[in-house]
Amino acid sequence: MFKKPLSTLKTSAPLRGSDRRKLKQRVISSFGLSPEDGEILVPDGLLSVKFNTHLDEPGTVYLSVDGDPLWFTVGKGSEDLIPTVYTMWKRHTLLPFLSTPAAVIPVLISGADLMIPGVIHYPPSSLEEGQLVSISQYSHGENPTLSFPLAVGRMALASDNIRNGQEKGKAVYILHTWKDHLWDMGRKTDIPEPLPFSSASAGDPQPAENGKAESEPAPVEAPSADAASQENVAHNASARPYTADEISLLLHTSLLQALSTALSDASASSFPISASTFYSNYILPYRPAFPNSVLGTGNESPGDPQEISVKNSTYKSLTAFLKSAEKGSLLTVKAPPKHSQQTEVVVTAVNASHPSVEAHKTHVTVKDLDTRSAKKAQREERLKEEEQESARWVDIKLLWKPHLKSVKLFEAFGGSEKTLYELPEVRDMLNGYINEKALVNPREQAYINLDPLLSEVVAPKVKKAKATEPSEAIEFMKREEMTKKVLDQMQCWHEVKAPGKDPVVKKGLLKPIQVVTKMRQGRKACTLITGFEPFVVISADELAEDLRKLCAGATSVSPCVGGVPGLEVLVQGKQSNTVLDYLTNKGIPKEWIEVSGKK
Known part of the structure; x- marks a missing residue:
């Protein structure tokens, strides 16, 4: 929701004392908190700011004195308070x-x-669809x-569906995350230190796979290279830890992968590279995404690439690994000069043509999955x-x-x-009839031979000049012309469906x-x-009032002249561009608006 910058952000205003007390009471009652907790989560000096998301959804955010967003609402008239990650860091048990x-x-x-x-774990109590949760x-x-x-979001489905082993679809619709544009409004403080995962701190959570204990994970098939990142990492839980020798081998494989791909054409100007930069840019991203398949252990689990680090290997240090x-x-590599502030070695060159690099069999990397x-x-x-x-546009369909x-032709079609x-x-039914009756002209594929039924509908007989001569029938016709x-022999209808309203179906051709x-x-x-009435998104009085404000000029509403049904709205001045923008903002497609000028 806040992945992109807000489209509008109004000036903040201090929240009145009475409004703050009401907000605090809403928080206490909604989340079952004590008055003391309410004082912490709804402190004095709150500011309120109106905003619109990049999708033009209106909302309000409540800021602390320090500028940290603490609570927000989204949606016109919404009273549903949603805590931000800043608030969740104050009370991490506020939401399931x-x-x-x-x-x-x-x-x-x-x-x-x-x-x-x-999803790895979720609360033992049932979560309802739409319930607020943290991640x-x-x-x-x-x-x-x-x-x-x-992150904070809403459950996309009840947690019982996860418990019952449903393996596809969305679990949580994300509303707000760490490092999004709402979080950027605050002081960008560091995340608190992680908590030990235990029954006491985690609220006795349930594992996500059919209630099995985490120490006994369900066996899973080795994922393919095209599997999504979330699906891969979700099945990596609690596999056998790798030995130091295995991790050393995986680090060596990661280096070979980088040399055969990213560093294969590295120029001399790319060097020197510090050891830490080389490790973070060319070793960690090129670790195998499925280490067990690289090791060939026969383990069905794909393994966890996060375990592959120098500290867990036999090298114990990055310098030892590079040497x-x-x-x-x-x-x-080159050691740092004596009496220099530089303390780590640097990589000065790589050998991408080494036989072991050329013999290396590439694997799916962590970087591949992230990409x-x-x-x-x-x-x-x-x-x-x-x-x-698309949901905000008026949907217009022309019907026949x-x-x-x-009528006889469509009865022959089966309609x-x-x-x-x-x-x-209409085209599909007509083409089906043509294919069934083999009416395509063998000499000119663009033409269709007319059988008596088609000829009666689309090709009236041409009368001769002399009454004694018989009328001449047209034998073939181009497909599009036919x-x-x-369509000319059918009745025109139209359907107009405005967002949030029932479709309106009427006879006649819809005019712009x-x-x-x-x-x-x-x-x-x-x-x-x-001609705006058929589009059912606005009345004449509303149109006149809105344009009076937008154009800062007089407007009037009167019946259309010349016996034409409907009303007309008159605006002073040359306001066609303003009217066009107004109508498109109401969801009317541009192709259904004709702008012209007359003297």
């Missing part, structure tokens, strides 16, 4: 939590929702930890924006109903004279809204709007 692996958190920050395979990062190992909440690689002629996850998140966000964008001569058809449906003539600029006596300009 779900845990997810570390690799999923960047995916959530990039704008994606939490998928069911990405924390779970880190396993000898001493498992749980981070303070890093070992230098002994193998894979790279060249795919980011692209998937962007794609989902784009589709979500497109859905929300069989009439007179075309009904009472059904309203869209243009693609389709147009079939006319926005005409006219010059009257004394060369005074005015703008006339007619």
